[in-house]
Amino acid sequence: MDPTTGIAIAVSVAALAGFGAGWGLKPDAAVKALEAQTAAIETLNKGNAHLVERVTETALIAEEKEASIAAKLTDVPPQCLEELGGHPLSVECAWAWCVRTGSSDRQRCESAALTTAMIEQWSCVEEVPP
Secondary structure (H helix, E strand, O other): OOHHHHHHHHHHHHHHHHHHHHHHHOOOHHHHHHHHHHHHHHHHHHHHHHHHHHHHHHHHHHHHHHHHHHHHHHHOOHHHOHHHOOOOOOHHHHHHHHHHHOOOOOOOOOOHHHHHHHHHHHOOOOOOOO
16 A cells, blocks of 8 residues: 555544544533523423412402401391491391390390381382272
8 A cells, every 4th residue: 555545544534533532532512402492491390489479369358358248147137238248227137136136135136126127128019000
């Protein structure tokens, strides 16, 4: 073999070996994909943490409302609360207070007049002409 051919072959082999070594050591596309996936997972985790905070806040607000309504119901009859469709000056409210607290010295509800007023209010009596 001719020394020039040997040198050419040696240079070609060295060049191919260097190219192969460089190819093998180049940054892998999988590394970039894993980095992008890690970034996406971190973003999702931040979003989930924010969602958990918002849901917790909403649950606490709902719990406070329920506690407020429960406190009102133990203090005042539902017939007297406008939030529940009642009215503090209605006959139903007066009757509920009478039943709840008692209106006589014996703590008995003497609600005959209130009951009569409620019956008159809720009755559907139509006057028929003679």
